[in-house]
Amino acid sequence: MNITIEPGASALLDALHRAGFAAYAVGGCVRDSLLGLAPHDWDLCTAARPEQVMELFGEKQCIPTGLQHGTVTVKRDGRLYEITTFRTEGSYSDGRHPDSVAFVPDVREDLARRDFTINAMAYSAEEGLCDPFGGQEDLARGVVRAVGEPLRRFEEDALRILRLYRFAARFGFVIDETTEAAAKQLAAHLDCVSVERIEEELNKLLSAPKPGAYLEPEVLAFVLPELPPDYLSEAREIIDALPAGGEEVTTRWAALLLPLGEDGTRKALKRLKCSNAVIDGVSTLVKEKAPRTPALSLQAKRLLGKYCLHTVRQLTALWSALRPERKDEFTALQKEAETLTAQSACCRVSQLAVNGRDLMAAGVAPGPGLRRALEALLEEVITGRLPNKKAELLAFAAKFSAA
Numbered sequence: 001m002n003i004t005i006e007p008g009a010s011a012l013l014d015a016l017h018r019a020g021f022a023a024y025a026v027g028g029c030v031r032d033s034l035l036g037l038a039p040h041d042w043d044l045c046t047a048a049r050p051e052q053v054m055e056l057f058g059e060k061q062c063i064p065t066g067l068q069h070g071t072v073t074v075k076r077d078g079r080l081y082e083i084t085t086f087r088t089e090g091s092y093s094d095g096r097h098p099d100s101v102a103f104v105p106d107v108r109e110d111l112a113r114r115d116f117t118i119n120a121m122a123y124s125a126e127e128g129l130c131d132p133f134g135g136q137e138d139l140a141r142g143v144v145r146a147v148g149e150p151l152r153r154f155e156e157d158a159l160r161i162l163r164l165y166r167f168a169a170r171f172g173f174v175i176d177e178t179t180e181a182a183a184k185q186l187a188a189h190l191d192c193v194s195v196e197r198i199e200e201e202l203n204k205l206l207s208a209p210k211p212g213a214y215l216e217p218e219v220l221a222f223v224l225p226e227l228p229p230d231y232l233s234e235a236r237e238i239i240d241a242l243p244a245g246g247e248e249v250t251t252r253w254a255a256l257l258l259p260l261g262e263d264g265t266r267k268a269l270k271r272l273k274c275s276n277a278v279i280d281g282v283s284t285l286v287k288e289k290a291p292r293t294p295a296l297s298l299q300a301k302r303l304l305g306k307y308c309l310h311t312v313r314q315l316t317a318l319w320s321a322l323r324p325e326r327k328d329e330f331t332a333l334q335k336e337a338e339t340l341t342a343q344s345a346c347c348r349v350s351q352l353a354v355n356g357r358d359l360m361a362a363g364v365a366p367g368p369g370l371r372r373a374l375e376a377l378l379e380e381v382i383t384g385r386l387p388n389k390k391a392e393l394l395a396f397a398a399k400f401s402a403a
Contacts (some may be wrong), residue, residue, distance in 0.1 A: 002125075002128075003025070003030065003033040003034070003123050003129075004033070005025055005042065005123075005125065006029075006039070006042050007077075008042070008076045008077050008079050008081065009025060009029075009042035009044060009081055010125070011076065012044060012057075012074060012076060012081055012083065013025070013044060013124060013125075015056060015057070016044075016046050016048060016053075016056070016083075017124075017126065019048070019052075019056050021046050021047045021048040021052070022046065022047040022086075022105075022107065022124075023044060023045070023046035023047070023048070023083075023124065024044065024045055024046075024107055024122035024123055024124045024127075024130065025042055025043070025044055025122065025123050025124070026043055026044065026045040026084075026107075026110075026111075026121070026122040026123075027043050027114070027119050027120075027121075028040075028041070028043070028119060029041060029042045029043060030121045030122060030123045030129070031118050031119055031121065031135070031139065033123075034121075034136060034139055035139060035171070041081075041082075042081055043081070043082050043084070044081060044082065044083045044084070045083070045084050045085070045086055045107060045110055045122060046083055046084075046085060046086070047085070047086055047105050047107075048083075048085060049070070049085050049103055050064070050067045050070055050071070050072050050085055053072045053074070053083050053085075054072055057072075057074050061074055061075050061076065062074055062075075063075070063080075065082070066084075068101070069084070069087070069098075069101050070084050070085035070086075070087050070101060070103060071083070071084045071085075072084075085103045086103065086104045086105065086106060086107055086109060086110040087101045087102060087103050087104060087109075087110055087113070088101065088102050088104055088109055088110070088112075088113055089101050089102075089113050089156070090102070092155070092156040092157060094192060095155070095156075095157070095158050095189055095192035095193075096157055096158065096159065096192050096193060097157075098156075107122050107130055108130065108132045110122075111130070111132055111133065111147070112132070112133075112147060112148065113147075114147050115146065115147065115153055115157070115160045115163060115164075116135075116144050116145060116146055116147060116160075116163075116164070116167065116179075117133040117134055117135040117138045117145050117146075117147055118135045118138050118139050118144060118145075118167070119135070119167075120132075120133050120135055120147045121135040121136065133147050133148075142171070142172070142173045142174060143173055143174055143175070143176055144164060144167050144168045144171075144173050144174075144175050144176065144179065145175075145176035145178075145179050146160075146164075146176070146178075146179040146182070150176075150178055150179045150181075150182035150183070151182045151185070151186065153182075154182055154183060154186045154189065155186065155189070158186065158189035158190050158191075158192045158193050159190075159193050159197055159201065160183075161183045161186065161187060161189070161190060161219060162190070162193075162198065162201035162202070162205070162219070162223070163201060164179065164180070164183050165183075165205055165214040165215075165216060165219065166201055166204045166205045166208070166214075168214055169205050169208035169209075169210070169211040169213075169214040170204070170208045170209075172209065172210065180216075183216075183219065184216070184218045184219065187218055187219045187221070187222050188222055190219070190222045190223055191222065195271065195272045195273050196272075196273055198223050198272060199272040199273065199274055202223065202224075202272075203246070203249050206239070206249045206252040206253060206256070207244065207245055207246045207248075207249050207252075208244065209244045210240045210244075211239060211240070211252075212235070212236030212237060212239050212240040213236065215232060215235065215236055215239070215256075217229050217232050220232070224256075224268065226257075226260055226264060226267070226268045227256070227257070227259070227260070227268075228259050231258075231259050235255060235256050235258075238255040238258075238321045238322060239252050239255050239256060239321075241320070241321035241324070242255060242317055242318065242321050243317060248314075248317075250278065250281045250282055250285065250314060251285060251314045251317055251318050253269075253278070253282045254282050254285035254286050254314075254318055255318060255321060255322075257269075257282065257286060258286055258322075260286070261286065261287070262283050262286050262287040265279075265282055265283050265286045266279055266283050269282060269283075281311070281314075284307070284311060285311075285314055285315060285318055288307075288315055290315075290319040290322070290323060290326070290330070291333075296332055296333055296336045297336060297340070298382065298383065299333055299336075300312075300333055300336040300337040300340055301340060301345065301347045301382040302347075302382070303315065303333075303337060304337055304340060304341065304345075304347035304348070305347045305348050305378070305382070309337060309338065309341045312334065312337045313334055313337075316330040316331070316333055316334040316337075317330075317334075346378070346381050346382065346388040347382060348378070349374045349375065349377075349378050351388075352374065352377055352378060352381065352388060352393065353388050353389055353390045353393055354374075354377065354390055354393045354394060354397070355374075356370055356374065358390070358394065359373055359374065359394075359397050359400070362394050362397055362398065363398070364397060364400045369400065372400075373397055373400040376396075376400070377393050377396060377397060380396060381393075
């Protein structure tokens with residue numbers, strides 16, 4: 001079994017080996033390589049202490065990102081690589097971070113402190129795979145299992161509870177029974193975790209291909225207490241029916257928070273310190289109801305009059321998941337919106353062939369009446385009663401000047 005290490009990471013490992021230090025690629029990059037996936041980042045670990053790493057690669061190439069925890073970030077060929085000294089950790093009095101670390105010479109001691117077996121593997125071209133906890137076998141079996149004693153792992157860092165479900169959802173793995181029992185038992189400890197980290201993990205979980213089965217009620221009760229527990233079984237099917245990926249997570253948030261309504265959704269996301277863009281996007285999807293009538297062109301124009309095409313696509317996807325018996329209708333609505341956008345069809349006041357200045361020049365008084373006149377013209381255009389042409393619009397607007 002060989003892993004092809006990314007060239008920059010390989011060069012750093014070679015330099016550490018030449019200097020007499022044991023060094024490995026570690027964690028997610030090893031896991032993903034064994035799964036045949038391309039790692040996003042290459043994290044390295046070594047017996048060299050942080051000051052030795054900085055001396056070896058030079059201060060200009062090094063960023064002392066976490067010296068107290070043994071981490072130095074090294075710049076090479078425009079990329080950043082974290083190199084961390086083998087370490088063990090002391091107690092976790094805050095339930096999130098170690099109170100102290102101790103540097104050790106053996107990579108196996110370092111791997112013993114990690115969260116799950118699939119993340120507790122190291123690799124070097126010289127020694128091959130170092131896998132003291134059976135991570136490779138768990139990958140083959142499709143299991144997420146804690147390293148060592150699960151209760152201890154989650155007592156050390158409660159965020160690992162959410163990471164458990166996130167990793168399982170990402171790969172479609174099952175969760176080891178003992179590990180899951182410990183996660184549920186200690187779910188209340190999630191109150192130690194910042195809402196920013198909770199939101200980050202929930203985003204990653206909802207981005208997974210089929211996250212429904214991993215939305216565990218006993219865990220969500222602590223991170224999303226606003227959510228009605230009896231809604232989860234329905235939400236799981238809806239969420240799994242929606243497109244996957246980070247770009248689609250807004251729609252999945254809307255499906256999850258649908259029972260809260262617009263105000264409740266805003267409050268929940270604000271509590272999680274989501275960005276205003278996320279709050280607005282999710283709330284829009286929650287509040288907008290599916291049209292009852294199949295008048296495609298008119299419905300598409302009305303939607304495009306309020307929202308961009310991307311939001312219309314999100315809405316039609318959400319409605320299709322909520323009402324699968326009407327999926328064909330909503331698919332057609334989306335295609336109509338795409339066609340209208342491609343044709344630059346008039347759906348908004350700003351797209352009319354006349355503007356406020358034109359109407360005032362034609363005798364329409366400024367003020368609220370002017371806005372009503374423009375809205376009336378738009379209604380005539382999108383319903384097809386008037387063409388979007390200046391002469392016809394001004395002729396129609398003449399009655400507003402006479403009023």
